[in-house]
Amino acid sequence: MIDEPHEELELTSALVPLFVITNGRALPPDNTYERTTLVSAQEGAAASARTLSPEARRVLELVTEGFLSVAEVAAHTHLPLGIVRILLAQMEESGHIIARKPVPPAERVDREVLNAVLDGLKARFGA
Amino acid sequence: MFRDALVWCLGAVAVIAVAAALALSRRNKAIAAKKRLAEAELTRQLSAADGQLAALSAELQRHRAEHDQTIADAEEAAEESTKAVLKGSARFLQSLAAEQLALLEEIQRKYGGHSVLGDLLEVSHANAQMARKAQGIAVMCGAPLGRRNRPASVYDVVRSAQGQIRNFRRVEIMQQTGFALKASAVSPVALAVAELLDNAASFSQQGSPIEVNFQRVQKNLCIVIDDAGVGMNDEDRQKASTLLSGDFSPRLSHLGNQPKFGFPVIGLLARQYGFRVDVTGVSRYGGVRAVVLLPEELWTEEEPAVPEEPQVSGIRGSVGRPEVVARTAHGLPRRGARQVPIASVPDQAGASPAPASEDAGRAVGRSLGAFQRGTLSGRNLASAPSEGSDDA
Numbered sequence: 001m002i003d004e005p006h007e008e009l010e011l012t013s014a015l016v017p018l019f020v021i022t023n024g025r026a027l028p029p030d031n032t033y034e035r036t037t038l039v040s041a042q043e044g045a046a047a048s049a050r051t052l053s054p055e056a057r058r059v060l061e062l063v064t065e066g067f068l069s070v071a072e073v074a075a076h077t078h079l080p081l082g083i084v085r086i087l088l089a090q091m092e093e094s095g096h097i098i099a100r101k102p103v104p105p106a107e108r109v110d111r112e113v114l115n116a117v118l119d120g121l122k123a124r125f126g127a
Numbered sequence: 128m129f130r131d132a133l134v135w136c137l138g139a140v141a142v143i144a145v146a147a148a149l150a151l152s153r154r155n156k157a158i159a160a161k162k163r164l165a166e167a168e169l170t171r172q173l174s175a176a177d178g179q180l181a182a183l184s185a186e187l188q189r190h191r192a193e194h195d196q197t198i199a200d201a202e203e204a205a206e207e208s209t210k211a212v213l214k215g216s217a218r219f220l221q222s223l224a225a226e227q228l229a230l231l232e233e234i235q236r237k238y239g240g241h242s243v244l245g246d247l248l249e250v251s252h253a254n255a256q257m258a259r260k261a262q263g264i265a266v267m268c269g270a271p272l273g274r275r276n277r278p279a280s281v282y283d284v285v286r287s288a289q290g291q292i293r294n295f296r297r298v299e300i301m302q303q304t305g306f307a308l309k310a311s312a313v314s315p316v317a318l319a320v321a322e323l324l325d326n327a328a329s330f331s332q333q334g335s336p337i338e339v340n341f342q343r344v345q346k347n348l349c350i351v352i353d354d355a356g357v358g359m360n361d362e363d364r365q366k367a368s369t370l371l372s373g374d375f376s377p378r379l380s381h382l383g384n385q386p387k388f389g390f391p392v393i394g395l396l397a398r399q400y401g402f403r404v405d406v407t408g409v410s411r412y413g414g415v416r417a418v419v420l421l422p423e424e425l426w427t428e429e430e431p432a433v434p435e436e437p438q439v440s441g442i443r444g445s446v447g448r449p450e451v452v453a454r455t456a457h458g459l460p461r462r463g464a465r466q467v468p469i470a471s472v473p474d475q476a477g478a479s480p481a482p483a484s485e486d487a488g489r490a491v492g493r494s495l496g497a498f499q500r501g502t503l504s505g506r507n508l509a510s511a512p513s514e515g516s517d518d519a
Contacts, residue, residue, distance in 0.1 A: 008271050008274055009221055009271070009273035009274070010273065010274060011273040012225070012229050013232050015275065015283050016283050016286045016287055017228075017252070017255055017290040018235055018251070019252050020289055020295065023296060024252075027242060027244060030242065035240070054282075074239070080239020080240070080244060082240060082241070083235075083244075
């Protein structure tokens with residue numbers, strides 16, 4: 001049997017798959033670690049950084065000296081946002097980081113209440 | 128007269144007796160001669176028959192040998208053609224799986240912020256297992272492995288192997304090392320370790336840990352895999368050692384209905400790429416300790432360069448940063464010192480594109496008090512000259 005010469009298969013996918021980086025952990029709930037959530041390293045977290053995976057350690061390095069948004073962490077680590085969110089959830093659980101929720105957008109006030117106020121003002125100032 | 132007659136009679140009797148004796152003895156002699164003749168003839172015939180028998184049995188032997196040879200040849204031919212068929216299919220599966228992995232990765236990056244990511248991760252886990260199987264079959268058929276063209280840390284190689292087995296969460300890599308595998312060794316070692324991990328996971332209780340450690344022993348780098356399974360008996364150990372040495376590789380047709388080609392695959396890989404695998408040790412949990420022994424030709428000490436993230440460290444650094452450059456060379460928005468931090472007021476820029484936006488932004492920023500101060504202090508400490516160079 002003659003082996004026809006075939007070029008070798010070259011593997012282009014990342015060596016370490018993303019699900020291993022997250023250790024198979026599920027995504028955190030949608031309302032946590034949003035793009036604008038700010039994260040920072042917990043004090044003294046650097047000491048135990050040896051136990052973290054290289055990716056988590058990189059995240060920790062990024063946020064060591066201040067707050068950085070989740071979206072920025074994702075951009076700088078070149079990891080998909082969801083992966084970063086899982087890592088952050090893991091790291092907050094293990095006490096490496098703290099997260100601050102973004103300021104919630106003002107709650108929508110009932111239109112009727114506004115109308116009532118407007119009516120009141122009109123009645124008072126006769127606009 | 129009577130006496131004469133008697134003498135004559137006696138004489139005649141004597142003559143007759145002598146004659147009879149003579150005749151008898153002659154006859155005896157003749158018979159003896161005939162007997163010798165017959166005997167000689169029989170002996171000759173016997174030896175001829177013997178000769179014939181020997182010839183026949185020799186021929187029988189020859190036929191038998193020929194027969195065996197034919198069977199062996201037929202088996203060999205069947206094995207070869209099976210291998211050829213499988214080889215083609217395995218290569219096809221292999222490249223398809225590789226293509227799919229690359230595709231999935233792209234999709235995962237594309238939908239990184241979407242909740243579908245969770246499912247995509249599971250799909251790529253299933254696909255990684257399929258890729259491993261395809262690679263295993265390819266190795267058994269003598270097809271080349273897919274290769275990687277970049278060296279990788281041995282830690283990452285084990286993580287890659289980890290991703291190729293079902294219960295990968297049971298695997299714990301206990302330490303990180305400064306050792307890197309050369310590019311040519313990355314694929315084969317990853318596959319061998321994956322097969323060992325799969326074995327460890329299959330032959331130990333659900334949920335029990337599988338620990339991976341690295342050790343440098345003289346000029347060799349060892350990957351040590353400990354499981355908490357039942358261990359192996361002497362016979363199993365013997366069998367495993369034979370297979371792992373790569374000296375003996377079972378035929379495909381002998382692998383059975385539920386083929387276990389873990390050890391044969393490892394053996395072939397080890398032989399081809401020059402590393403050794405031993406599973407005769409006992410782990411500290413009483414299970415099997417598998418050791419992959421990598422000679423110094425396969426690894427180096429320095430960590431491989433990480434070409435993708437040179438700019439990551441750049442967000443910290445000197446305080447002075449360029450003022451009005453919109454984007455870095457890598458497409459990341461670059462923040463000027465007076466610009467509104469993206470994180471704290473995300474909607475501002477989009478809502479009001481007028482020049483007033485900056486002032487408004489700052490006003491909002493100030494009103495946010497501690498929140499703002501925290502981010503700014505962090506940013507000022509961590510400003511970047513190399514967030515992306517201007518001329519890049």
